[in-house]
Amino acid sequence: MRVHAIQTGTVQVHERQRSGEGSGLLRFARTLLDPEWSEPLPIYAWVIEHPEGIIVIDTGETARAARSGYFPRWHPYFRLALREQVEPGEEIGPRLSGLGLSSDDVRWVVMTHLHTDHAGGLHHFPRAEVLVSRKEHEVARGFAGTLRGYLPHRWPTWFEPTLIDFGDGMGPSGEGVALTRAGDVRILPTPGHTAGHVSVSLDEGPRTLFFAGDTSYTEANLVSGTVDGVASMGAGEDVAAATLRAIRTRTAERPMVYLPSHDPEAARRLAERRVVALPTTRDAEGDAARATSLRS
């Protein structure tokens, strides 16, 4: 099964968005007002050439986002905290063509969440079944959605996604919902960055490919349990931290290639199938011993 990383331009956010500080509204304010910017980060979408049909995970950003007037100017987040760079040829449609695939042949589009840098390419998929968690759709729609940092007025007019409900035991450490009949592709609730955020797992031989959306900005942040600077506007920092813990538990049970949308290393990790290495108890003991000897 071929799996591809597709980059649809870059995004810059404040450093405090990648690694948040403080709690609640203050945490969000610190993100908005942080003077430090990240380097341009990739905006990844993912494609699985599955025997049951082509699966796309997120749609990346649209080139229209780079034009003035696309974002509501009154909104502090878009005004202060987001810079994007996308060329028309970098949208997901042309990118798929470059791989010899057509967006019309895509069977399923799974949205990890509905922020613009994931939903901006939706217009390329009028023929696919688009799946979104019911919770995410609820918080993203209407004017309340715009206040929360979504752009529902930019969704294609035909946009009526299939809504996913997660029952008990389907949480981030549970089984989630199977997308394919084979059961090898599953959608898991991973709330934190947004209230209805999901991730997608693909079982590939002995390992799992984990398409993480924005559960964390990097693999290092998963390992250290670093919650981002906007989760207080999503599901809350505690829920986000619990999600990261649940993902770490999964990596301990079965080797996992962790693929967040904005991690500059993600495409290379996919190509090399490099799995997450959690610090072992011995590493932790070593660190503790070193710390003790430094103190003494």
Ligand SMILES: [Zn+2]
């Ligand atoms: Zn996001």
